Amino acid sequence: RAQHTFDLSSVYDWQLEACRAILEKRDCILSAPTGGGKTLAFYLPLLAFYDPTTENASNQPITLIVSPLVELMNQQANDLNEKGIPAVALCGDNLRDKGLTERFGQGEFRVGFISPETVNSPFFNEKVLSCTVFKQLLVAVCYDEGHTILEWGGSFRPDFLASCELLRGRLPVGLPVLVASATLSRPLVQELYTVLKIGERVSLVQFSNARPNISLSVRCMKYPKTFGDLYGLLPELDTLWKAEDIPTTLVYFNTKPEAEKAADFLRMQLPEEIPHSAVAFYTADVGETRKREIIEGLSQGLNLRNIQRVVLWRIPPSFASLIQRAGRAARVQEELGEMILFVESCWYKKNAAGDADVNGMGEDGEVATSRAEMRPPTRSQRTTSVQLKRDTPSAELDRKFLRAFIQTESCRHIPWDEFYENSKKREYCMTCTMNKHLPSYLRHDN
Structure with missing residues (x-):
């Protein structure tokens, strides 16, 4: 289904590894090079269950993605909509339309992109985080550019840290979290464990971010x-x-x-x-x-x-x-x-x-x-x-x-x-990480 939806020749092993962790209700920290395909890893758990042909489309799983970059969120939401996956970016000018937030809470969109500031708004808490339908359909919370949680979470954008604590407290116990970044050092990962309250059941998918080119x-x-x-x-x-x-x-x-x-x-x-x-x-x-x-x-x-x-x-x-x-x-x-x-x-x-x-x-x-x-x-x-x-x-x-x-x-x-201790991590190679034999839950026969 991922190959069909995004017109891909293959899906990488490490993307499937991150997906498997989420489906098994384990948190996952994903470190892969810029432009390597981290965003697709956010969508795979959703695609494992999503069926666009069903009559009751609003009864499908939801993925929530927290990102610090407004323009990127708008672009990614538009890309998903063009591919037939209902998505919404609840940030910037879109926040003026209160109906979008309410519709997201009622399950009309499969993917929601939000900024840290949106997470902390009372209206979002009332119409989304407190909504029973939303909490039942949510399969994962993903943090894009995860390094910014700590780098920007001080005086620059304090809502980033606050949103992490709020989401963990308001959403169902055991809901998996996927954190992705190209620049996660070992001390930064350890601090993320504390901030995101990550337990022992965590999957580390780490690639070298070396760029000899x-x-x-x-x-x-x-x-x-x-x-x-x-x-x-x-x-x-x-x-x-x-x-x-x-x-x-x-x-x-x-x-x-x-x-x-x-x-x-x-x-x-x-x-x-x-x-x-x-x-x-x-x-x-x-x-x-x-x-x-x-x-x-x-x-x-x-x-x-x-x-x-x-x-x-x-x-x-x-x-x-x-x-x-x-x-x-x-x-x-x-x-x-x-x-x-x-x-x-x-x-x-x-x-x-x-x-x-x-x-x-x-x-x-x-x-x-x-x-x-x-x-x-x-x-x-x-x-x-x-x-x-x-x-x-x-x-x-x-x-x-x-x-x-x-x-x-x-x-x-x-x-x-x-x-980044790149010598201890897997080398990133587009050819070597391709998965030639997709598991059944990610195949699409159409």
């Missing part, structure tokens, strides 16, 4: 205020005639003002033949109309599905964030990609305890900080910059490896692989 480099900023360092992202002017001559590049900034200024700077460097729309700007707090315009421009001008190069301007919120963003490049394993991190010179300072080791990691594990970074954050920085809580084992380990990644004089894939 991505070149990793760190460059020291020379022009942090004028963005002159970004000029090198453009090809030589005598070879730059059209937008397609620029490698498809995704540039991350920690604050909205810097992103706006950098976009203006890059547009000014373009030849007259290339429209300014070749450099698109996106931020989380723009209006929905403007957001759609930007996304449309990105998809037409830059083709987000084929990112060749990812650039990070200044230190990201965490090492896990760095790896997550780097993974946006060359998502097809047969292609080559590049990740460039621009940092200030202060990150190359040696700590007082002594020189860094071979991976650039100091004995105290603390990160050098510039005077500017020690100032109280501005309002825009508080709302757009995310930081790991500094009192957890995962945050401490994250800081050490972030510094190691920056300062190392050897291959930067070494700290990446060590942080």
Whole structure:
């Protein structure tokens, strides 16, 4: 049925392994590379029972998916509806339609995508979580981008942590939870056990997230205020005639003002033949109309599905964030990609305890900080910059490896692989993980 619905030649063994855990009422933590097919694992338990030909369609199983990304939820809901699976994204503008929430609680949709903020709303609690029909039909709760539960669950989006506790408390005992991410370190997994109240009956499906097809480099900023360092992202002017001559590049900034200024700077460097729309700007707090315009421009001008190069301007919120963003490049394993991190010179300072080791990691594990970074954050920085809580084992380990990644004089894939213990995990191979013989409950004979 999964192959038929999603037009797939095969389903991977690990996707079936995650599905089997949910069907056996066991929690599952799934760690697989970006673009590897984690989303399909959310749908498989539903497809094991879902029959679109039945007369009483509202008496079919339901899957609830919690995600921090509004645009992604809308896209995934639309994709499922096009494939004949009733789905709804209860987030953004859709929350204005109270009827959608009520209909979801009454079982009219098979898949519901919700944000953490939606989980904590009194109306959602009344019309969905307290609804007997919904609780009887629900087969699993899935958390997409599971690493953000802890990374964003502090001061940035506290509702993320609160929603985890609320769902576990309001839904039936024994309901399985599936957590998926491409960047789950061992300490982070241990903390998820506590936050999600995961017991002994848990299935760990873990793959290496190594990306040897991505070149990793760190460059020291020379022009942090004028963005002159970004000029090198453009090809030589005598070879730059059209937008397609620029490698498809995704540039991350920690604050909205810097992103706006950098976009203006890059547009000014373009030849007259290339429209300014070749450099698109996106931020989380723009209006929905403007957001759609930007996304449309990105998809037409830059083709987000084929990112060749990812650039990070200044230190990201965490090492896990760095790896997550780097993974946006060359998502097809047969292609080559590049990740460039621009940092200030202060990150190359040696700590007082002594020189860094071979991976650039100091004995105290603390990160050098510039005077500017020690100032109280501005309002825009508080709302757009995310930081790991500094009192957890995962945050401490994250800081050490972030510094190691920056300062190392050897291959930067070494700290990446060590942080995620990739040598202890299964290698991800699209060919090797294909399942040629699907079990009967996932076959579709039509």
